Amino acid sequence: xxxxxxxxxxxxxxxxxxxxxxxxxxxxxxxxxxxxxxxxxxxxxxxxxxxxxxxxxxxxxxxxxxxxxxxxxxxxxxxxxxxxxxxxxxxxxxxxxxxxxxxxxxxxxxxxxxxxxxxxxxxxxxxxxxxxxxxxxxxxxxxxxxxxxxxxxxxxxxxxxxxxxxxxxxxxxxxxxxxxxxxxxxxxxxxxxxxxxxxxxxxxxxxxxxxxxxxxxxxxxxxxxxxxxxxxxxxxxxxxxxxxxxxxxxxxxxxxxxxxxxxxxxxxxxxxxxxxxxxxxxxxxxxxxxxxxxxxxxxxxxxx
Amino acid sequence: xxxxxxxxxxxxxxxxxxxxxxxxxxxxxxxxxxxxxxxxxxxxxxxxxxxxxxxxxxxxxxxxxxxxxxxxxxxxxxxxxxxxxxxxxxxxxxxxxxxxxxxxxxxxxxxxxxxxxxxxxxxxxxxxxxxxxxxxxxxxxx
Ligand SMILES: [Zn+2]
Numbered sequence: 001x002x003x004x005x006x007x008x009x010x011x012x013x014x015x016x017x018x019x020x021x022x023x024x025x026x027x028x029x030x031x032x033x034x035x036x037x038x039x040x041x042x043x044x045x046x047x048x049x050x051x052x053x054x055x056x057x058x059x060x061x062x063x064x065x066x067x068x069x070x071x072x073x074x075x076x077x078x079x080x081x082x083x084x085x086x087x088x089x090x091x092x093x094x095x096x097x098x099x100x101x102x103x104x105x106x107x108x109x110x111x112x113x114x115x116x117x118x119x120x121x122x123x124x125x126x127x128x129x130x131x132x133x134x135x136x137x138x139x140x141x142x143x144x145x146x147x148x149x150x151x152x153x154x155x156x157x158x159x160x161x162x163x164x165x166x167x168x169x170x171x172x173x174x175x176x177x178x179x180x181x182x183x184x185x186x187x188x189x190x191x192x193x194x195x196x197x198x199x200x201x202x203x204x205x206x207x208x209x210x211x212x213x214x215x216x217x218x219x220x221x222x223x224x225x226x227x228x229x230x231x232x233x234x235x236x237x238x239x240x241x242x243x244x245x246x247x248x249x250x251x252x253x254x255x256x257x258x259x260x261x262x263x264x265x266x267x268x269x270x271x272x273x274x275x276x277x278x279x280x281x282x283x284x285x286x287x288x289x290x291x292x293x294x295x296x297x298x299x300x301x302x303x304x
Numbered sequence: 305x306x307x308x309x310x311x312x313x314x315x316x317x318x319x320x321x322x323x324x325x326x327x328x329x330x331x332x333x334x335x336x337x338x339x340x341x342x343x344x345x346x347x348x349x350x351x352x353x354x355x356x357x358x359x360x361x362x363x364x365x366x367x368x369x370x371x372x373x374x375x376x377x378x379x380x381x382x383x384x385x386x387x388x389x390x391x392x393x394x395x396x397x398x399x400x401x402x403x404x405x406x407x408x409x410x411x412x413x414x415x416x417x418x419x420x421x422x423x424x425x426x427x428x429x430x431x432x433x434x435x436x437x438x439x440x441x442x443x444x445x446x
Contacts, residue, residue, distance in 0.1 A: 083416055084412065084416065103410075104411065104414070104415055105410050105411050105438035105439075106411055106412040106413070106435070106436070106437020106438045107437075109412075109436070109437055110412055110437065124412075125410050125438075126410065127438060127439070
């Protein structure tokens with residue numbers, strides 16, 4: 001029995017297999033409609049994340065399975081002081097697989113050590129969020145047909161964005177990846193990610209504040225939201241949040257097959273007039289999130 | 305107990321002056337029921353001043369490797385019948401269970417008191433330990 005807590009627990013071969021399954025589901029959805037019949041997914045969300053929870057629930061329903069769970073800590077046993085381990089031991093009696101989101105880092109790992117069913121980390125604070133990374137990898141594969149030889153730009157909050165850190169880590173295992181880091185000085189990629197991932201793996205990277213200058217070389221532009229809750233003062237937030245607003249004019253020198261990604265929800269960092277541009281793939285990305293979760297549920301439940 | 309020499313036990317020598325109390329606490333030597341001597345600021349030709357810990361016990365069951373966390377240059381001598389029988393090399397243990405505490409306020413260990421604090425050696429060269437749960441670096445003591 002396996003769980004998924006950190007994206008690096010999956011080999012690149014396993015990621016390829018998950019992507020292949022997801023692609024097959026997209027092509028033949030009817031073949032998967034009964035795969036999880038009589039199976040139950042428990043979504044244990046100790047902090048709200050409607051988007052991620054709905055994606056997991058939709059995934060399980062489309063596999064013919066059922067869903068139970070809670071969507072915030074107040075309505076859970078944690079409010080009564082129950083430990084994560086006790087909660088999942090109990091839930092293991094009711095469900096075949098667990099998707100857990102928790103504000104504390106490492107909580108899903110604790111859960112996986114106590115549960116008798118597979119646990120999927122659906123986000124633990126600012127730490128890991130492997131299904132987001134899998135979503136991104138499936139999206140890139142579908143948009144670009146490959147995960148190697150790509151120039152990938154990350155723009156916005158690269159300091160606190162765990163989505164960014166973990167996608168960079170995942171991409172660093174493929175050949176010919178160039179990473180372009182675009183952010184204000186205050187929100188630069190932390191030095192430990194540069195040291196432990198980029199330098200260690202010998203990945204080419206550049207760091208800049210100027211999005212338009214690097215635009216022509218990008219195959220993928222991954223936009224991120226500057227999160228208000230990361231800032232101590234309103235002033236800094238307001239100053240930094242509007243530094244990179246992607247508008248159609250900024251794409252004038254972009255490649256014709258650029259893929260614009262965003263983990264969503266967006267605030268204003270991508271202007272809505274870009275949504276109609278075929279290069280905007282963030283809504284297709286959200287759809288990928290459902291399919292890759294379907295593939296993951298099948299893998300962890302060992303359903304062929 | 306004769307401070308100068310012990311018959312059976314362990315002598316932790318060449319401890320950086322002032323560090324012996326930390327080792328005493330880390331190894332929880334206060335839990336032993338045998339004589340333990342802490343010598344601080346002893347004269348050392350090489351180091352100027354050093355600390356020494358002598359533990360007078362025939363069958364000692366403690367993980368001496370964790371000494372390397374505090375002072376990797378300390379030496380560990382095993383004494384039997386008054387003779388030095390082994391100079392133990394300190395190798396950092398791969399896992400530390402309830403030796404160090406995770407200080408990351410966002411870590412699950414900060415809210416669940418019953419969880420063991422577990423650290424894994426993630427980089428042998430630099431001796432970096434990371435929390436099993438949140439991957440925060442352990443704060444080194446030296
Ligand atoms: Zn921790």
